[in-house]
Amino acid sequence: MKASLISAALLVTFPALIAAKNYKSNLWPIPQSVSWGEYDLELDTNFHMIGPDQHELTRAMQRYSTILVKEHWKPVQAPFREKASKPQDEDSAKQLKTLMIQVDQLDTPLDMETDESYTLTIPLKTTAHLKAATVWGAIRGLETFSQLIQHQSQSKIKDVDNQIANEDNDLYDVFNDDVTKPKRETSLQQLVIPKVPIHIQDAPTYPHRGLMLDTSRNYYSVNDILRTINAMSFNKLNVFHWHITDSHSFPLKLDSLPDLANKGAYRFQGQRLVYTKKDVQRIVQYARDRGIRVIPEIDMPAHTGSWALAYKDITTCFGKYYLDKDNKWENRLAAEPGTGQLNPVKAKTYEIVGQVIKEIAEMFPDSYYHGGGDEPVYKCWDQNTSLKEHMKSNNVTHDDLLHQFLDKELDMISKAGKHPILWEDAVTNNDLPISKDVVLQIWTNPAQLAIKKGYKVIASNSNFWYLDCGHGGWAGNDTSYNEQVPPAAPAAVQKLLDKYDVASNYAPSNWGGAGGDWCSPFKSWQRVYSYDLTFNLTKEETKSVLGGEVALWSEQSDPAALDIRLWPRSAAAAEVLWSGGKDADGKTRDIGDAMPRMFDWRYRLVHRGINADPIQPLWCGQNPHLCDATYPAVFLH
Helix, strand or coil: CCEEEEEHHHHCCCCCCCEECCCCCCCCCCCCEEECCCEEEEEEEEEEEEEECCHHHHHHHHHHHHHHHHHCCCCCCCCCCCCCCCCCCCCCCCEEEEEEEEEEECCCCCCCCCCCCEEEEECCCCEEEEEEEEHHHHHHHHHHHHHHCEECEECCCCCCCHHHHHHCCCCCHHHHCCCCCCCCCCCCCCEEEEEECEEEEECCCCCEEEEEEECCCCCCCHHHHHHHHHHHHHCCCCEEEEEEECCCCCCECCCCCCHHHHHHCCEECCEECCECHHHHHHHHHHHHHCCCEEEEEEEECCCCHHHHHHHHHHEECCCCCCCCCCCCHHHCCCCCCCCCEECCCCHHHHHHHHHHHHHHHHHCCCCEEEEECCCCCHHHHCCCHHHHHHHHHHCCCHHHHHHHHHHHHHHHHHHCCCEEEEECHHHHCCCCCCCCCCEEEECCCCHHHHHCCCCCEEECCHHHHECCCCCCCCCCCCHHHCCCCCCCCCHHHHHHHHHCCCHHHCCCCCCCCCCCCCCCCCCCHHHHHCCCCCCCCCCCHHHHEEEEEEEECCCCCCCCCHHHHHCCHHHHHHHHHHHCCECCCCCECCHHHHHHHHHHHHHHHHHCCCCCCCCCCHHHHHCCCCCCCCCCHHHHC
16 A cells, blocks of 8 residues: 655744743544543654555645644643643653554545544654544544644743734635645744643544535635635534525526526626636535535525526516515515525426536535525415416415425436435425435424434524524614614513513613524524534434534625634534534533633634634633633632
């Protein structure tokens, strides 16, 4: 078997700064099992990795070798009562020279059932060992290895030179690989692995660990998407769910149906905002190099207003205001501004749909395909006279039409060689007998509703994992914000508040209440971290949970806000999905356990070029537990 030798030392150009010891490792996501020692092990300045000669693995070794010479991480989170390391024995090695990588199966496909387990052993010797069943597990192990390494900072504290800092603010763009600016090189000097010997046995709790990004409501460049995928790899997320199209735009160029993008994509400052086949290939390959699958979603039959710009005759209620003149929700034509729905009784509809599915299935190699299926609004169909006459003459209901459409769509997806995913609505809301082979993505209802009907699910409960929530409304003429004093509670409500002496609990919009959007409040990282994907499920029912996804719908997000909307909240979900909600001893891992690691991880993401949202003042990390919400239990011991 051929082997690749990747030397981080080859990237050295100048010596690093000398620096002081800090022994705490803040791994994210936390591995399933870790045993720590008490000693420091320095990296040799000629440290290198040796592993099988396989494309994705070789690329990963090169990437992480670059990270080692670029990152030189100095933990921000101060250790709490950390003991100093003991002197090493005379017989112990003081420098790590090699990481040997062993992979059992080099040609394992990247798919839902792929084994991502690995074992990482770092003894007080010159050689460490990373063993994995597959290349994809080895890539996860390399991420863990990179996080173990710290810079030994012994330099004097200096004031920030703002001029230099501003010039060097692209120092860590290396972590975006070939996507952004030129790379700046450092060295392997002054790097150390604390708490050696270390033994890690690790594997994901869930096979499907995803992030969904909507690129229809607002457009993201290919580089924005690649940066997001790169950050996903740091967090061991492995599915990029690409919600490509919606009523607002159709940005994907198709050879067989070019007008869908030519007419349905946004035009902005002289440019058509589209993704080409070459763009898709680049995104898919970039993701694969990082062990990340790309699953496309083309939502239908609702959320298809953008199709009407090219094929108006196969849609209904396009171009209308989404509410009636009385603003009654029950008379809506769509779930939000942007109407249009595919006509389920026209033969041409299925001709177009079939071409879309066939070409997109060929563009994306993953074995799964997301067909959408959410939020059908029957009154939109009622706007079409011939469709209403069809229902009457054939004695069929709206549910019958939806079932007919989804059955045909699912058949097309299956014939394209893909395993279909749908949003839950048709099963949990409409109670349609959709094939049990379909995976349902849960977003509004408890998971057990779908599981008890026999489905496997992907969990994305909007109360926990919708990242667009809590940013206020985006309607154009909403005057409800113009309140200078709190409105009085309705008389019946006030009576109950007085009866139970809970008047302070009444919080109308703009005065501490939900405020502005349907899924408020904002989902903090703590809320994201608290999501129990198997809540109220039996042990047997938990087997039907394939994993989950955080979701960013883009009504109020675009490239300027992308990183702070996603990170570090998606990292919180990543640990839930990788590590599970409990430690090895069965104890639930709470916010207090996670906070110090999350605090440090957020800064490390920024260090790696991801503009993650801050979660606390810097003071909190430098004064452990003094920012806790209640008196810290650790102070009692």
